[in-house]
Amino acid sequence: MHWVNAVVQGVLVGGLYALFAAGLSLIFGIMRLVNIAHGDLIVLAAYVALVVTGTLGINPLLSLVVVVPVMAAIGYGLQRGLLNRTLGDDILPPLLVTFGLSVFLQNGLLEVFSADSRRLQAGRIEVAGFALNAGVSVGALPLLQFAAAVAVIGGLHVLFYRTALGRSFRAVSDDPEVAQLMGLNTRHVFALAMALSLAIVAVAGVFLAVRTNFDPATGPARLIFGFEAVIIGGLSSLWGTLVGGVLLGVVQAIGAEINPGWQVLAGHVAFLAVLAVRPQGLLGRARR
Amino acid sequence: MSAAMRVTRSTNASRAGLVGVVLVLVALALAPLWAGRDGMRLLIDAYVYVVLASLWNLLAGYAGLVSIGQQAFVGLGGYTMFALAVLGGVNPLLGIPLAGVVAGVMALPVAAVTFRLRGAYFAIGSWVVAEVFRLLAAQVSVLGGGSGGSLPVGLITALARSRAAREHLMYALALGLMVAILAAIVVLLRSRWGLALTAMRDNEVAARSNGVDVERTKLVVFVVTAACTGMAGALVFVQRLRISPDAAFSVNDWTALVIFITVIGGIGRFEGPIVGTALFFVLRETLSDLGSVYQMLLGLVAIVVMVYARRGLWGVLAERSDLQLLPLHRRVRVAGFGRGGAPRETQSRPAP
Numbered sequence: 001m002h003w004v005n006a007v008v009q010g011v012l013v014g015g016l017y018a019l020f021a022a023g024l025s026l027i028f029g030i031m032r033l034v035n036i037a038h039g040d041l042i043v044l045a046a047y048v049a050l051v052v053t054g055t056l057g058i059n060p061l062l063s064l065v066v067v068v069p070v071m072a073a074i075g076y077g078l079q080r081g082l083l084n085r086t087l088g089d090d091i092l093p094p095l096l097v098t099f100g101l102s103v104f105l106q107n108g109l110l111e112v113f114s115a116d117s118r119r120l121q122a123g124r125i126e127v128a129g130f131a132l133n134a135g136v137s138v139g140a141l142p143l144l145q146f147a148a149a150v151a152v153i154g155g156l157h158v159l160f161y162r163t164a165l166g167r168s169f170r171a172v173s174d175d176p177e178v179a180q181l182m183g184l185n186t187r188h189v190f191a192l193a194m195a196l197s198l199a200i201v202a203v204a205g206v207f208l209a210v211r212t213n214f215d216p217a218t219g220p221a222r223l224i225f226g227f228e229a230v231i232i233g234g235l236s237s238l239w240g241t242l243v244g245g246v247l248l249g250v251v252q253a254i255g256a257e258i259n260p261g262w263q264v265l266a267g268h269v270a271f272l273a274v275l276a277v278r279p280q281g282l283l284g285r286a287r288r
Numbered sequence: 289m290s291a292a293m294r295v296t297r298s299t300n301a302s303r304a305g306l307v308g309v310v311l312v313l314v315a316l317a318l319a320p321l322w323a324g325r326d327g328m329r330l331l332i333d334a335y336v337y338v339v340l341a342s343l344w345n346l347l348a349g350y351a352g353l354v355s356i357g358q359q360a361f362v363g364l365g366g367y368t369m370f371a372l373a374v375l376g377g378v379n380p381l382l383g384i385p386l387a388g389v390v391a392g393v394m395a396l397p398v399a400a401v402t403f404r405l406r407g408a409y410f411a412i413g414s415w416v417v418a419e420v421f422r423l424l425a426a427q428v429s430v431l432g433g434g435s436g437g438s439l440p441v442g443l444i445t446a447l448a449r450s451r452a453a454r455e456h457l458m459y460a461l462a463l464g465l466m467v468a469i470l471a472a473i474v475v476l477l478r479s480r481w482g483l484a485l486t487a488m489r490d491n492e493v494a495a496r497s498n499g500v501d502v503e504r505t506k507l508v509v510f511v512v513t514a515a516c517t518g519m520a521g522a523l524v525f526v527q528r529l530r531i532s533p534d535a536a537f538s539v540n541d542w543t544a545l546v547i548f549i550t551v552i553g554g555i556g557r558f559e560g561p562i563v564g565t566a567l568f569f570v571l572r573e574t575l576s577d578l579g580s581v582y583q584m585l586l587g588l589v590a591i592v593v594m595v596y597a598r599r600g601l602w603g604v605l606a607e608r609s610d611l612q613l614l615p616l617h618r619r620v621r622v623a624g625f626g627r628g629g630a631p632r633e634t635q636s637r638p639a640p
Contacts, residue, residue: 034408036356085595091407095354096551096594103544104587107580220539224419227412231405265423268416272401275413279404 005136006253012138014242014249015146016211019204020226021233021241022153023197029236030173030193031087036098039223040105041198045071045205046214047109050118060120060210061144068202075198079191087190102219109216120209145207152200153242159196160238169193221264228271234284243282297478298615305614316463320456328459330573332527334565335466339520340542341549341561342473343513348547349556350485351509352492354407357414358517359543360398360421361391363536365518366525367425373443374431380443381461384522391518395511403507415539422537436532444529458527465523469516470562477558477616481505486618489556548590554600558616563602 024038035041048070052063082101086093128140160166168189171179176186208214208222225248233244248267255266274281319331340358348354368390369383378386398417405413426434448454476482484505487495496502521542525531535541545568553564571589575582597604 028408032408034412036411082591082595091352092348092354092555093594093598095408095411096547097591099356099544099547100587100590100594102587104584104591107583107587110580111584224412224416227409228416231409231413235409261423261427265420265427268420268423271416272420275401275404 002135003254003257006257007250008132008136008138009142010250010253011246012142012146012249013253014229014246015142015149016204016207016245017225017229017248018149018242018245019145019152019200019207020222021229021245022149022156022238023200023204024223024226025230025235025238025241026156026200027193027197028230030169031176031190033083033087033094034098035197036095036223037102037105037219038098038201038226039221040102040109040219041071041074041201042205042208042222043109043214043216043219044074044105045198045202046118046120046209047113048202049120049206049209050113053120060122060206061125064203064206067206068199071198071202071205072195075194075196075201076191078198079194080187083194084187084190106216106219113216115215115217117213117215118209119213120206122210126210141210145211148203148207149242149245152203153238156200157238165192225267228267231281232271232274234281237281237283240281240283247282295618297618301609302615309614313467319463320459325455328455330569332459332462334569335462336520336524337546337549337565337568338562339466339469340517340546341553341565342470342558343516343520344543344546345550345555345557345561346473346476346485346509347513349550349560350489351506352488353506353510354411355414356411356539356543356547357402357416357418358513358546359537359539359541360414360418361395361514361517362521362524362542363418363421363425363533364391364394365521366531366536367431368518369522369525370437370439370531371431373439374437377440377443380439380447380522380526384461384465384519384526387522388515388519391521392511392515395514398514399507399510403503403510418537418539418543422533425533425536432532434533436530436535438530439526447526458523461523462527465519469520472516473558474614474616481508482616483618485509545586548586550600551590552593552600554602554604554606556599557602557606558614559602559606560600564600567601 020038020042024035027033027035045067049060049063049067052058052066053060056063056066078101082097083094086097122141125140125144129137129143130140131137158166160169168179168184169192171182171184172186172189179189180186204222229241229244229248231244232247233240233242248270251270252263252267256263258266316331319328323331340362344355344358347358365384365387368387369380372378372383372386373380398414402410402413402417425431431437444454448457477485484495484500487498487500488502488505492502521536525536528535549564549568550561551564552567553562554560571582571586575585578585593600599607
């Protein structure tokens with residue numbers, strides 16, 4: 001029965017990975033930017049939540065009301081002030097600038113918050129849950145986290161295909177020059193996309209901080225998990241990030257069940273196997 | 289094309305540069321006489337970074353393969369040398385070339401998987417591969433598992449009788465490896481492969497349409513740099529005498545710093561990594577006491593250089609003054625044009 005339990009827990013953790021992946025996939029889709037600092041921004045959001053809960057004395061989940069707009073504003077400023085300058089045909093500048101940003105953020109967090117491991121306390125909801133049967137129980141928090149992932153990805157889907165902003169996103173994604181000719185301010189649209197990406201990062205960061213310990217050096221691993229979920233699910237698919245995240249979570253949980261040292265390794269191997277057998281991802285359509 | 293055109297590589301600056309290079313190499317070869325123990329250790333460190341950055345430059349700056357996973361081959365080289373020494377009693381010096389062979393062979397399956405990813409996604413994919421290697425190395429208990437291990441004492445004393453003699457030996461090896469790899473890169477860049485690589489650097493589509501087999505060239509560059517990176521890794525851990533998965537597969541030590549060095553020096557130019565290493569060591573020796581603030585500064589400098597001076601320090605200098613250290617850029621000279629003045633150039637400018 002503990003195998004079934006591992007799978008169930010893996011699926012729920014997969015929701016968190018899908019949240020890591022959604023923000024990454026979003027900006028790649030819109031402006032072909034791969035944000036190497038994505039994981040560090042998730043950790044930054046966790047620290048923002050730490051400060052907010054510390055000063056206002058509120059529940060971490062409630063702190064989202066502050067953390068989401070703060071991260072979105074950071075995203076907008078980052079894109080307008082820095083990342084827009086790096087976009088173009090050459091892939092090196094965005095890659096290396098976000099790499100520099102990653103080093104800057106990690107060490108900035110280290111300077112301000114020290115290397116101590118932190119965690120947010122969410123109160124009674126942390127221990128709440130219900131048992132499906134004798135061996136399988138579901139925690140309220142993981143369930144909430146999974147529901148949040150589904151809601152975020154569903155919301156993105158509606159935003160992309162039902163709203164004017166979504167139409168702008170798709171237009172600049174298809175052809176930024178023509179979009180500009182049609183009267184779109186591409187710099188503003190790109191900045192809104194980054195703001196949206198970091199709003200999702202904020203949700204991911206808060207759930208990460210409640211679920212597990214974090215410190216300034218934990219960002220790169222979050223980037224890798226998000227990236228793996230994107231590739232496993234399929235680069236061109238929003239729902240694919242959820243499928244990829246869930247699969248990654250399940251494989252890691254099964255790996256950990258066999259040998260605690262294999263948890264992360266199993267995820268990497270699954271990622272490489274998908275890349276070798278089905279490089280367009282499980283839900284992906286065209287080959288890149 | 290008329291007979292009045294000819295292609296030359298050397299300029300006055302490169303001829304003077306060649307003399308300077310020889311003088312500097314003589315001075316470096318004599319370092320045991322003037323540098324002292326700490327100075328020599330610093331120089332060994334610098335040589336390793338010149339090698340790693342030059343190789344990464346070939347990969348990212350010329351072949352367009354922006355890897356964040358070269359620590360895979362540093363670690364693989366180090367662990368190959370270590371495993372041969374611990375399990376087979378193989379002399380670590382013999383382990384260095386063998387590490388190169390193993391790293392080069394392992395680069396083939398790595399390329400088979402990661403080459404399916406393009407551009408920036410290749411970067412993170414190569415990082416995942418390096419993480420797999422790190423996690424696997426931590427699982428091998430005969431090699432010390434997660435905490436690693438030290439080279440057997442018997443093999444260390446077999447290297448050289450005294451500590452001073454060993455240090456001289458390591459210095460000579462590091463300098464020799466750097467000179468050999470830089471020479472190999474110069475020969476490569478001056479060959480047909482080099483012309484293909486330079487064409488790919490400037491415009492991959494145009495290179496393809498002129499008959500360059502882009503995929504094959506990329507694979508060859510990937511395998512060769514992996515082999516050389518593996519040798520550099522083996523050398524590092526022969527010098528350190530101990531190895532652990534976190535040190536051997538460190539993304540910060542073997543990739544982040546290497547990228548920083550190449551970017552500030554000038555990516556896509558032979559001289560860039562050398563200038564970048566010199567600059568980095570000046571920064572490190574003056575600022576590293578600042579700890580994480582120093583690291584933040586490195587990140588900031590990389591961002592500023594990438595946004596405002598994309599070609600790095602050497603790129604900016606070379607552009608202003610037609611400077612090159614070694615005769616690498618090809619120029620077409622047309623009889624009657626600008627006699628004695630600046631020749632008309634082709635192929636020598638990096639893509640804007």
